[in-house]
Amino acid sequence: xxxIRKQRLATVFLILTTSALGSFLIIRAxxxxxxxFFTPSELFLENIPNNKRIKVGGMVLDGSVTRDKTNISxxxxxxxxSINVEFDGIxxxxxxxxxxxxxxxxxxxxxxxxxxxxxxxxxNYMPPxxxxxx
Amino acid sequence: xxxxxxxxxxxxxxxLFFLCFIFSIFFDSKDVYIINLVxxxxxxxxxxxxxxxxxxVWLAINDNFSVLYIAQHSNINLPxxxxxxxxxxxxEGSMFLWIIFLTTWGVVxxxxxxxxxxxxxxxxxxxxLTSVGFLLFLLLTSNPxxxxxxxxxxxxxxxxxxxxxxxxxxxxxxxxxxxVGFVIAFGQAIAFMLEGDPKIKWEKQVRSWSVASWSFLTxxxxxxxxxxxxxxxxxxxxxxDPVENVALMxxxxxxxxxxxxxxxxxxxxxxxxxxxxxxxxxxxxxFGAFIVRSGIIDSVHSFANDPERGLYLLxxxxxxxxxxxxLFSLRFxxxxxSKKIVSLSKESFIxxxxxxxxxxxxxxxxxxxxxxIYEFIFDQKISVGAPFYNAIFxxxxxxxxxxxxxxxxxxxxxxxxxxxxxxxxxxSIIFSVIxxxxxxxxxxxxxxxxxxxxxxxxxxxxxxxxxxYFYFAYKRFANFFSIISHCGLGLLIISIALNDNLSSERALxxxxxxxxxxxxxxxxxxxxxxxxxxxxxxxxxxxLVTNPNGDTFTLTPEKRKxxxxxxxxxxxxxxxxxLKDIYMTIGDQxxxxxxxxxxxxxxxxxxxxxxAIMMVVAGLLLVHSLARSKA
Numbered sequence: 177x178x179x180i181r182k183q184r185l186a187t188v189f190l191i192l193t194t195s196a197l198g199s200f201l202i203i204r205a206x207x208x209x210x211x212x213f214f215t216p217s218e219l220f221l222e223n224i225p226n227n228k229r230i231k232v233g234g235m236v237l238d239g240s241v242t243r244d245k246t247n248i249s250x251x252x253x254x255x256x257x258s259i260n261v262e263f264d265g266i267x268x269x270x271x272x273x274x275x276x277x278x279x280x281x282x283x284x285x286x287x288x289x290x291x292x293x294x295x296x297x298x299x300n301y302m303p304p305x306x307x308x309x310x
Numbered sequence: 311x312x313x314x315x316x317x318x319x320x321x322x323x324x325x326l327f328f329l330c331f332i333f334s335i336f337f338d339s340k341d342v343y344i345i346n347l348v349x350x351x352x353x354x355x356x357x358x359x360x361x362x363x364x365x366x367v368w369l370a371i372n373d374n375f376s377v378l379y380i381a382q383h384s385n386i387n388l389p390x391x392x393x394x395x396x397x398x399x400x401x402e403g404s405m406f407l408w409i410i411f412l413t414t415w416g417v418v419x420x421x422x423x424x425x426x427x428x429x430x431x432x433x434x435x436x437x438x439l440t441s442v443g444f445l446l447f448l449l450l451t452s453n454p455x456x457x458x459x460x461x462x463x464x465x466x467x468x469x470x471x472x473x474x475x476x477x478x479x480x481x482x483x484x485x486x487x488x489x490v491g492f493v494i495a496f497g498q499a500i501a502f503m504l505e506g507d508p509k510i511k512w513e514k515q516v517r518s519w520s521v522a523s524w525s526f527l528t529x530x531x532x533x534x535x536x537x538x539x540x541x542x543x544x545x546x547x548x549x550x551d552p553v554e555n556v557a558l559m560x561x562x563x564x565x566x567x568x569x570x571x572x573x574x575x576x577x578x579x580x581x582x583x584x585x586x587x588x589x590x591x592x593x594x595x596x597f598g599a600f601i602v603r604s605g606i607i608d609s610v611h612s613f614a615n616d617p618e619r620g621l622y623l624l625x626x627x628x629x630x631x632x633x634x635x636x637l638f639s640l641r642f643x644x645x646x647x648s649k650k651i652v653s654l655s656k657e658s659f660i661x662x663x664x665x666x667x668x669x670x671x672x673x674x675x676x677x678x679x680x681x682x683i684y685e686f687i688f689d690q691k692i693s694v695g696a697p698f699y700n701a702i703f704x705x706x707x708x709x710x711x712x713x714x715x716x717x718x719x720x721x722x723x724x725x726x727x728x729x730x731x732x733x734x735x736x737x738s739i740i741f742s743v744i745x746x747x748x749x750x751x752x753x754x755x756x757x758x759x760x761x762x763x764x765x766x767x768x769x770x771x772x773x774x775x776x777x778x779y780f781y782f783a784y785k786r787f788a789n790f791f792s793i794i795s796h797c798g799l800g801l802l803i804i805s806i807a808l809n810d811n812l813s814s815e816r817a818l819x820x821x822x823x824x825x826x827x828x829x830x831x832x833x834x835x836x837x838x839x840x841x842x843x844x845x846x847x848x849x850x851x852x853x854l855v856t857n858p859n860g861d862t863f864t865l866t867p868e869k870r871k872x873x874x875x876x877x878x879x880x881x882x883x884x885x886x887x888x889l890k891d892i893y894m895t896i897g898d899q900x901x902x903x904x905x906x907x908x909x910x911x912x913x914x915x916x917x918x919x920x921x922a923i924m925m926v927v928a929g930l931l932l933v934h935s936l937a938r939s940k941a
Contacts, residue, residue, distance in 0.1 A: 202673050202702060206680060209698035213691035231693060243900050246817035265817040266543075266897030266908045269869075269878045280695075 211280065217257030219283070226284050229291075232259060233278040241273055252277060252288075263290040270295035312365055313377055317455035319362035324445040326355030327413075327438040334435025335504075345431045349420055352434045356417040359445075363410050366454065370397050376462035379403055379454045385466045387845050388474075395479035399470060401603065401619075402454035404482060408599070409444045411483070412490040416441070419494050419519065428510055432501035437493050443626045451619045471846070471872045471879050475541060481533040488527025489560065489595040494519040495567070496592035499585050500634060503641045513575040513584055518936040520571060520588075524564045525929030531557050532922035543880050543895040545815065545910040547918055550699045555674050556598035562674070563591040566667035573657045576722055579649050580657055582642075583664055589634045594671070596627045601678065654725045659717035666710040673702040704759050711766045711803065714796065718773050734776040742768030753812065760811045767804035771797050791932040798924030805917035812913035817897075821904040828909055831892070832856040835905070836864075846872040848881075851896050851905065855885065867896040867907065891915050 213231040214222070224230060232252055240251035249262045250273075261279050271277060271293060281290035330351045337344045366377075370393050375381035383403070384396040397403040416437040423430050448454070495516040502512040534557070535547045548554060567587035574584040604620025651657045677694040684692050719734070720726040746764045749755055755764075774793045781788035818826050818833070825834040837852040850868040865883040872879070885892040890913045897906035 198669055199672075202669075202676060205673075205701040206676060206694065206698055209694065209701060210680075210684075211693045211695050213693060229695075231691075243898075245819040246906050266895060266906055268543075269880055 213278075215254040215257070216252050216259040217254050219259055220257065224283050226282055229280065229282060230288075231278055231280050232261070232288055233276070234258075236271070236273050236275060236277050238273045252279065260287040261290050261293075262287055263293050265293075267293045268295040312369060313374070313455055313457055316362045316365040316369070317453075319358050319365070320445065320449060320455070323355045323359035323362065324442055324449065326351055326358065327442045327445065330355065330438040331435045331442065334431040334438070339431040339435075339501075339505075340428065342425065345425045348431045348434050349425060352420050352438060353417060355438075356413050356420075359413055360410065363406060366406065367394060367397065370394060373466065374462075375464070375466050376457050376459060377454070378456040378458050381458060381463050381466045383467065385845070386464070391476070391479065392474055395473075398482050399473050402448070402452045404486075405444070405448050405452055405603075406454050407483065408486050408490060409441060409448060411486050412437070412444065412493055413441050415487075415491050415494055415519075415523075416497075423515075427515070428507075429498055429501040429505060429512060429515070432504055433494070433497040436497035436500045440493055440497075440630070443630070447619070447622055447626065451622055471870065471877050475537065477533055477537045478541070481530060481537055483530075484526050484533055485530030485557065488523050488525075488530050488564075489598065491523025491526060492520065492560070492564065492567075492588070492591045492595055494523075495571075495588045496634075499588040500637065503585070503637045506641055506644055508578070508644045511575070513571055513581070516588075517568075517571050517575050518933045518940070520564070520568050521929050521936070522933045524561075524568050525926045525933065527557075527561050527564060528922055528929065529926045531561060532919050532926070535922075536919050539915070540882050540884060543882050543908075545813075545882075545893050545895075545908075545912055547809075547915060550677075550694075550696045552678050553598075553602055555678050555699075556594075556601045559671050559674050560591055560594040560598060562667050562671050563587060563594050566664045567591050569660050570664060573660050573722070577649060579651055579723070580661060581645050583661060585638060585645065587664070589631070589638065590671075593627060593631045593634075596623070596630070600624055600627055649723075652723055652725050654720065656717060656720045656722050659713055659720060662713050663710050666706055666713075669706055670703060673706075674699070704763070707803070708759075708762055708766050711770060711799070714799075715766070715769050715773055718770075718777065718796075734773060734780075738769045738772040738776060741772045755808075755811050757811060760807045763803050763807035767800040767802075767807070770800035771804075774800075791928045791935070793928075794931070795925045795928035798921040798928065800921075801917055801924065802921035805914045805921060808914040809912065809918065813911060813915075815908060815910035817906060817908050819900070819904050819906055821902075824904075829911060830858040833909065835907075843870075846870045849896075851907070853883075853894060853907070855892060865892065865894045867894045869896060886916060888916075889914060 211229050211231050212224075213233060214224075216232065216234050219232065234252040234254040237251040237253045237258060242249055247262065247264050248267060249260060251258050252261055253259075261281075263279070263281075276295065278294045279288055279290040280292040280294070281288045283289075330348055333344060333351065334348045339345070339348075369377055370380050370384055371390055373380075373384065373386050373393070375384075379400070379402050380396070383400050384393050388396065398407045416434065419437070420430075420434060498512045498516045502510055531554075534554070538549070539545065539547050567584065567590075570580045570584040570587055573580040600620065600623040603623055604617070651661060677698055680694055681692050684690065715738075716726075716735075719731055742765050745768055746761060749764060750761065755761065774797050777786075777788050777793060780786040814829070816828055818828070820826055820833070820835045822835050822838060825832055827833070832855065834854040834856075835851065836854050839850045839852070841848045841850055848868050848870050850866050853865045853867075854862055855865055856862045863885055865885055867883040868881045870879050870881060871877075880895055880897075883894045890911050893910040893912050895908045897908065899905050
C-alpha cells in the first residue's frame with residue numbers, strides 16, 4: 177500500500193511540475209509576443225520602444241492620404257491626437273478617408289511604419305475606443 | 311402563411327425533442343418499449359423540423375421578402391444557388407443549418423443503430439437535449455422566421471459580396487457537419503456514464519461516427535483556408551484569427567480523440583482519456599459557436615455583437631460541460647482500468663501525444679482569451695498574433711511528430727522491439743538528412759526550425775514508404791488509413807516550412823503597356839477592361855507574364871463594384887503550378903494613371919491543402935472500412 181502511495185505521489189508531483197513548467201513557458205511566449213493596441217492620443221502618453229510591434233486604430237483623416245509609387249502615407253486620428261502612417265503595398269478595398277482603420281507596425285520618429293493595414297469587413301465599423309468617446 | 315407554418319413546425323419539433331429527452335432519462339432506458347418509443351419520437355420530431363427547414367429554403371428560393379432575414383441577406387437577382395446559400399450567410403440562418411445538421415446526425419444514428427443497443431435511448435436523449443438547447447436559442451434570441459409586415463421590400467438587400475463564392479457556400483456546411491457530428495460521441499459518452507456499466511464497449515460504437523465528423527471538420531477548415539487564400543487577397547492560408555483558432559481547437563481535440571478511441575476500442579486502456587476528450591471535443595465545438603456568435607472577440611468573422619446571445623450560449627455550454635464533468639467524477643472509479651500502459655507500446659505513444667495535443671489546445675485557448683483577460687485587468691487593448699502561435703506550435707508539433715515517427719510499427723500493449731526496427735529507422739533518417747542537405751544547398755534555405763521541419767516531415771514520409779515497401783515485398787502488416795493521413799501530416803509540415811521560407815512578394819507601380827521585372831519574370835500590363843455583370847461591374851486588368859523559361863500566360867486580377875451595397879471587392883488572379891503559385895492582386899489607381907499591383911510567389915502552397923485532402927481521404931476510407939466490418 178505504501179509503495180503504491182509513494183508512486184502516486186510521485187506521479188502527481190511529476191504532472192504538477194511539468195504542467196507548471198509548460199504553462200510558464202507558454203505564458204512567457206505569450207508575453208513577449210503581444211501586440212498592444214493604441215489610439216493616436218494614447219500613443220504619446222506611453223514610451224514605446226521602436227522594436228515593439230503595436231496596433232494603432234482610428235479614423236483616416238480626410239485629405240491626408242498621399243501616394244508615391246507603391247508607398248502610401250496617411251494620418252490616423254481619434255480627434256484628440258493623430259499619427260502619421262507609412263505603408264508600402266496595397267491597402268484593403270474598404271480603406272478610405274474618413275473611415276476606420278487599424279494598422280500593425282513599428283513606431284519610428286513619430287511615424288508608424290506599417291506592416292499591415294486592416295480595414296474591417298463591415299463598412300460601418302468603428303474602432304471600439306473611438307466609439308465610446310464620440 | 312408558409313412562414314407561420316414553418317415557425318410552428320419548429321416549435322412543435324422542439325417540444326417533441328424535449329419529450330424524447332424526458333422519456334430516455336427518467337424512464338427505464340433498457341425497456342424495449344421505451345427504446346422504441348424514444349426512437350420513434352426522435353424520428354418524427356426530426357422530420358417535422360426538417361420540413362420546417364425545407365419550407366424555409368423554399369421561401370428563400372422564391373424571394374419571399376416578408377421574411378426579415380431573407381430580405382436582409384438575399385436578393386432577387388441572385389442565382390438560385392446563392393439564394394439558398396444566403397440562408398447560412400449570417401447568424402440566424404446559419405444557426406438554423408447548425409441545428410438541422412445536429413439533428414440529422416442523430417437521425418442517421420437512429421436509423422443505423424438497432425434498438426437492442428444498450429445506450430441507444432439515452433444517446434438519443436442527450437442529442438435531443440442539445441438540440442432543444444440550440445432550438446430554444448434559435449427561437450428565443452435569433453428567430454429566422456421574423457417577418458416584415460405588411461409591406462415587404464421588393465428586391466431584398468444582398469448577400470455580402472465576399473461571400474458570393476461557390477466555395478464559401480459549402481465551407482460552412484462542411485464545418486458545421488464536423489462540429490456537430492461529435493454529438494454522437496458525446497451523447498454515447500454521457501449515456502455510458504449514466505449507465506455506469508464498464509462492460510459496455512461504447513468506444514467501438516462511436517468510432518466511425520467520430521472519424522466521419524473529424525473528416526468533415528478537416529475538410530471544412532481546409533476549404534475555409536483555401537477560400538481565404540484566393541478571396542481575401544492577402545496570399546496566406548492561415549491567419550491565426552480567433553475564429554480560425556476556435557475551429558482549430560476542436561480539430562486538435564478531435565484528432566487526439568480519434569487516436570485514443572482507436573486504443574480504447576481495442577482494450578479499456580486510455581478509457582479516461584477517451585471519455586474526457588469526447589466531452590472536450592464537443593464543448594470546444596460549442597465554445598467556437600459561442601465565440602463567433604457572441605461577438606466578444608474582434609474578428610473578421612464575427613457576427614453582430616449581441617450580449618444576450620452570448621450569455622445564453624455561455625450558460626448553455628457551461629451547464630452542459632459542468633454536468634458532464636460532474637458525472638465523470640462520480641463515475642471515475644468505474645473507469646479506472648486495471649491494465650497498465652506498457653511503456654513503448656502504441657498506447658504509450660498515443661497518450662504522450664495526447665499531452666502534446668492538450669498543450670496546443672491550452673495555448674490556443676490562452677491566445678484567444680488572453681486579450682479579454684488582459685483588457686479586463688489592465689484596461690489595455692492587446693492582440694495575440696502569429697508570432698505567439700508559431701513559437702508554440704512549431705516546436706510542440708515537431709516533438710509530437712518525432713514521437714509519431716517512433717510509434718510507427720509499434721504494437722498494442724507490447725513494448726516495441728528496437729532491434730527489429732533499427733534498419734527502417736536508420737534508413738529513413740539517412741535519406742531525409744541527405745534530401746534536406748540537397749535542398750539546403752540548392753535553394754539556400756536556412757533557419758533552424760525550417761530545416762528541422764523539413765527533416766521531421768521527411769522522416770515520417772520515408773518511414774511510411776518503407777512500411778509500404780515491406781507490405782508489398784514481404785506481406786508485412788500495413789495500416790493504409792494511418793499511412794495516408796500521417797504522410798499528409800508530413801507533407802503539411804514540409805509545405806508550411808517551404809512556403810514560409812521561400813515565398814516572396816512585391817508591390818509594383820505600373821502603367822498600361824509598361825513592363826516590370828520581378829524575380830526573372832517579365833510582367834507586362836497589356837489591357838484594362840470594364841465588364842458589366844448581372845449584379846456588379848468589373849474592372850479587369852490583364853498582365854502578360856513571361857517566366858524564365860520563356861513560357862507566357864495571362865493573369866487577370868479584377869476589382870468589382872456591387873450594385874446592391876456599393877461595396878468594392880478585389881479578385882485575385884492565380885497561376886498555379888506544381889511548385890509555386892504566382893498570385894496577383896490589383897489595388898488603387900494613382901493620379902498619374904498608373905496602378906498599384908501586388909505580386910506574390912507562393913511556394914508549395916497547394917500542397918498544404920493537398921495534405922489536408924489526404925487526411926480527409928484517409929478518414930473517409932476508414933469510415934467506409936469500419937462500416938463494412940460492422941455489416
